[in-house]
Amino acid sequence: MAPDDSALVRVLSYNIRSMRDDTDALARIIRACAPDLVLIQEAPRFFRWRKKLARLARAADLVVLTGGATAAGPAILCDLRTTVERTEDILLPLTPGQHRRGFATAVVRIGGARLGVLSCHLSLRKDERYEQGGMLLDRLAGMGVEHAVAGGDLNEGPDGRTFRRLSDNLQDCWAAAPWGGEHTWTHTEPPRRIDAIFATKGVEVLRCGVPQDVPGTELRAATDHLPVLAALRIPAS
Secondary structure, three states, X not given: OOOOOOEEEEEEEEEOHHHOOOHHXXXXXXXXXXXXXXXXXXXXXXXXXHHHHHHHHHHOOOEEEEEOHHHOOOEEEEOOOEXXXXXXXXXXXXXXXXXXXXXXXXXXXXXXXXXXXXXXXXXXXXHHHHHHHHHHXXXXXXXXXXXXXXXXXXXXXXXXXXXXXXHHHOEEHHHHOEOOEOOOEOOOOOOEOOEEEEEOOOOEEEEEEEOOOOOHHHHHHHOOOOOEEEEEEEOOO
């Protein structure tokens, strides 16, 4: 039997609210999830933003791969077993009067696998959000990789038009292998799942959900979103 060169990869997606809350709790949560890749939304974007993001990465035993202010908020952190091929931060078209949006993207190698990675934070406006969902799919298709993962704050739930557009073309990892909690936004009644991780069809989703072994007091102190953690098996490339 030929050796299995696939890679087991843990991906965390997390809106960190510009590190305005308890950054020590935030770092402890990320570290407890033991991720290989962290797809950040609302990374610091203003005064000394690079130092703040680097400090968080260091406290979580990770390094900054790309993103931050240069992607209008999305960023990617990674562990030391990740080899970076290339990165690109992309600013999306600006709608007057709205917040600038962007993608943090990279192509990496982990073990025998080659993987495209994208972190996003989509618009609050439905029509603009739908267009950005299409741009996300186009971006993944243009990365020149067989396997890819995208994660972020979609600002809508699974019944939304943009969420459905993504899940029609990619695997919604929580729906593929639910594990742990579902809802990532608990400030409404009922709570909602507006943060998600998606993977291309060739990726095996082992499990995905809001981690349940992190104390709720830590989660509430760290930021206003809950993290999403996916365990994936990436075929060798």
